[in-house]
Amino acid sequence: MIEIGVVLAGGTGSRLLPLTKRLNKHLLPVNGQPMLHWPLRTLAMLGVTRAVVVLGGQSCGEVIEHFGTRYDTGDGSLDLVYVHQDGAGGIPAALQCAFPTLEAMHADRVVVILGDNVFPAVPRHLRGELDGADDNAVVLAKYVPDAASYGCVAIGPNETTIGMELVEKPIVPPPAGAAWAAVLGFYALPMFHLRGVLRSLVPSARRELEIVDVLDAYRRKGMLTVLPTTATWIDAGDPPGYREANDTAFWSRS
Ligand code: G1P
Numbered sequence: 394m395i396e397i398g399v400v401l402a403g404g405t406g407s408r409l410l411p412l413t414k415r416l417n418k419h420l421l422p423v424n425g426q427p428m429l430h431w432p433l434r435t436l437a438m439l440g441v442t443r444a445v446v447v448l449g450g451q452s453c454g455e456v457i458e459h460f461g462t463r464y465d466t467g468d469g470s471l472d473l474v475y476v477h478q479d480g481a482g483g484i485p486a487a488l489q490c491a492f493p494t495l496e497a498m499h500a501d502r503v504v505v506i507l508g509d510n511v512f513p514a515v516p517r518h519l520r521g522e523l524d525g526a527d528d529n530a531v532v533l534a535k536y537v538p539d540a541a542s543y544g545c546v547a548i549g550p551n552e553t554t555i556g557m558e559l560v561e562k563p564i565v566p567p568p569a570g571a572a573w574a575a576v577l578g579f580y581a582l583p584m585f586h587l588r589g590v591l592r593s594l595v596p597s598a599r600r601e602l603e604i605v606d607v608l609d610a611y612r613r614k615g616m617l618t619v620l621p622t623t624a625t626w627i628d629a630g631d632p633p634g635y636r637e638a639n640d641t642a643f644w645s646r647s
Pocket of ligand 1: 507510542543544545561577603604
C-alpha cells in the first residue's frame with residue numbers, strides 16, 4: 394500500500410492575530426521549532442516518508458524555504474511537495490487541492506494531519522492500528538473538557554462509539570449514556586472512496602466543507618474506525634492552545 398502524508402497548513406491563522414499579520418501561522422515558534430515541525434515529526438515517527446503540504450495564507454514561500462523538499466525531523470525524514478490553497482473553504486477543500494498530486498503519487502491511502510495539531514509523542518499502537526484498518530478510514534478521538542469546541546463523536550461506556558453521526562462543534566448534548574469526545578486533527582483515509590466522498594459534500598452553516606462530514610460518509614459505508622486515545626494533544630491554532638503548546642507542562646505530559 395502506498396501511504397502518503399498530507400499536512401494541511403492553509404488558512405490565514407486569523408485566530409492568532411496579530412502574530413499572523415505577516416507571518417504564516419505554521420512558522421510561529423512552538424517549543425523551539427516552527428509549529429509545522431511537529432505534525433511533520435508525527436508523520437515521520439509513524440514511518441511516513443513522503444508528504445504533501447497544503448499551504449495558504451501569508452508568507453508561504455518562507456515555509457517552503459524553511460522545510461525544503463527533504464526535511465529531517467530528527468525522528469525520521471520526509472520528502473515534501475507543496476500545493477497552494479487559494480482561499481479557505483474547510484479541511485475537505487484543502488484535501489481537494491491535494492487530490493491531483495496524491496493521484497500522481499499513486500497514493501492508496503492518505504494520513505492527514507492538521508498543521509496546527511501538536512502531539513509530543515505518537516500514540517502507542519497507532520502504527521499497528523493503521524496497518525490493521527484495511528480499507529477503513531481511521532480517526533482519533535479523545536475526551537477533553539471542551540470537546541464541543543471541536544468536531545465530536547459520541548462515545549459510550551467501554552469506549553464504544555454510539556452509532557450516530559459525527560458533529561462539528563455540537564450545540565446539543567450527547568445521546569443518553571454517552572459523552573462527546575473530540576475528533577483530533579489526524580485521519581487516515583483510503584483514496585479509493587475519497588474522490589466520491591469529497592464530491593458529495595455540501596457546505597455547513599459556517600459555509601465550509603467539514604471533515605466530520607467526510608468521516609461520517611465513511612461511517613455510513615461501515616468503513617470508519619474511531620480510535621479512542623489518551624494521547625497528549627493540542628490544537629495550537631488559537632491563543633489558549635498556542636500558549637499551552639508552548640508550556641513545558643504540555644511537553645512533560647508525553
Ligand atoms: C478542525 C476540525 C475539527 C477538529 C479540529 C482539531 O476544527 O474542523 O473537526 O476537531 O480541527 O483541531 P477548527 O480548527 O477548524 O475549529
